Amino acid sequence: MSKAAAIDIASVSKLYGTTAAVRSINLKVPAGSYCCLLGPSGCGKSTTLRMIAGHESITSGDVRLGNTVVTDLPPARRGTAMMFQSYALFPHLDVTDNVAFSLKMKGVAKDERRARAAEMLKLVHMETFATRKPAQLSGGQQQRVALARALITDPEALLLDEPLSALDPFLKIRMRAELKRLQSSLGITFVHVTHSQEEAMALADLVVVMNDGRIEQAAEPRTVFERPATAFVARFMGDHNVIAGRVVERNATGISIEVESGGRFRAEGAVREIGETADIAVRTDHVRIAGDAEPGLGFTGTVTNVEYRGSSVKLTASGAGIEDFTAIVSDTDFFARPVAVGETVPLAWQAEDALVLGRLDS
Numbered sequence: 438m439s440k441a442a443a444i445d446i447a448s449v450s451k452l453y454g455t456t457a458a459v460r461s462i463n464l465k466v467p468a469g470s471y472c473c474l475l476g477p478s479g480c481g482k483s484t485t486l487r488m489i490a491g492h493e494s495i496t497s498g499d500v501r502l503g504n505t506v507v508t509d510l511p512p513a514r515r516g517t518a519m520m521f522q523s524y525a526l527f528p529h530l531d532v533t534d535n536v537a538f539s540l541k542m543k544g545v546a547k548d549e550r551r552a553r554a555a556e557m558l559k560l561v562h563m564e565t566f567a568t569r570k571p572a573q574l575s576g577g578q579q580q581r582v583a584l585a586r587a588l589i590t591d592p593e594a595l596l597l598d599e600p601l602s603a604l605d606p607f608l609k610i611r612m613r614a615e616l617k618r619l620q621s622s623l624g625i626t627f628v629h630v631t632h633s634q635e636e637a638m639a640l641a642d643l644v645v646v647m648n649d650g651r652i653e654q655a656a657e658p659r660t661v662f663e664r665p666a667t668a669f670v671a672r673f674m675g676d677h678n679v680i681a682g683r684v685v686e687r688n689a690t691g692i693s694i695e696v697e698s699g700g701r702f703r704a705e706g707a708v709r710e711i712g713e714t715a716d717i718a719v720r721t722d723h724v725r726i727a728g729d730a731e732p733g734l735g736f737t738g739t740v741t742n743v744e745y746r747g748s749s750v751k752l753t754a755s756g757a758g759i760e761d762f763t764a765i766v767s768d769t770d771f772f773a774r775p776v777a778v779g780e781t782v783p784l785a786w787q788a789e790d791a792l793v794l795g796r797l798d799s
């Protein structure tokens with residue numbers, strides 16, 4: 438197999454007319470890593486992927502693959518391969534010819550390209566389907582063929598645009614594990630576009646959260662979840678309460694904010710100016726019901742909703758100027774002291790579970 442290449446995206450922008458799809462992003466994807474571009478619809482992740490692949494021109498900035506600036510190179514000369522959401526298989530060609538297609542375009546002799554295609558089909562466990570047409574395959578099997586077809590060019594980086602979105606939930610999880618296995622056995626760089634937080638967390642070494650053409654955070658999955666950089670990341674990744682308020686106190690390591698017509702809350706992690714608006718995040722699974730809260734690390738709220746989820750219970754409460762504050766408590770804790778909608782409960786958390794969120798410079 439080929440060697441892996443690092444990808445370096447430097448001040449890359451994409452304008453469609455006057456619409457900015459990607460706004461001067463910088464990103465380094467280490468060689469041999471699994472990177473997921475994650476974000477809501479329209480945030481610019483597919484455009485970014487297509488600019489790496491060469492299927493979209495770059496308005497300004499540069500993309501490097503390894504030591505080569507590929508900004509103006511055609512797709513076939515970049516050392517990348519792309520797998521599309523729809524798989525884009527040729528319906529009239531059998532599986533082998535689909536997989537061997539790019540070698541045919543390069544003028545590779547028939548025997549050699551068939552041998553290479555057989556090798557690739559083995560890699561994705563599809564060798565027994567070599568003579569079938571795409572219409573005779575399931576969605577998961579078509580996806581494997583599309584993978585084999587992309588990998589036959591020996592790319593240094595494989596680019597995948599929502600590769601699992603057409604599969605049913607069960608197959609999605611199975612194919613996810615296969616993608617991870619393939620990536621680590623091939624050792625090449627993968628860049629995978631998804632709008633699923635779960636998929637990105639399960640697969641990536643590097644999660645890149647995008648919003649409105651910008652990168653909000655690029656970090657390991659655990660960092661993105663435990664230390665979301667911005668309010669957008671905290672909300673998008675879920676499992677965090679984001680509280681917005683005006684900074685009323687500051688010290689060397691953190692701040693206190695005051696929620697309009699409500700409580701005062703402390704958080705650590707970044708310092709802001711007095712009077713500024715700031716966001717803080719509190720992990721939903723670290724909120725305790727009842728117990729004494731330290732001042733600034735809890736409030737008394739009225740329960741507005743209770744959802745049983747099996748191993749946990751999700752409570753929503755409002756109070757101290759905060760609407761829809763969520764707490765996820767274990768089923769054991771909940772049933773030891775159940776609460777109902779309309780009840781007033783104390784909600785508390787530890788200092789380390791309240792984090793000051795950053796903001797992006799626009």
Ligand SMILES: Nc1ncnc2c1ncn2[C@@H]1O[C@H](COP(=O)(O)OP(=O)(O)OP(=O)(O)O)[C@@H](O)[C@H]1O
Pocket residue numbers: 453456457458476477478479480481482483484485632
């Ligand atoms: N060919 C185009 N012409 C004009 N605008 C475009 C074009 N392609 C994309 N855009 C716009 O650029 C922005 C980013 O699109 P992009 O496809 O990169 O988003 P995405 O994050 O991949 O979304 P999705 O998850 O829906 O595919 C969107 O506002 C989109 O409407």
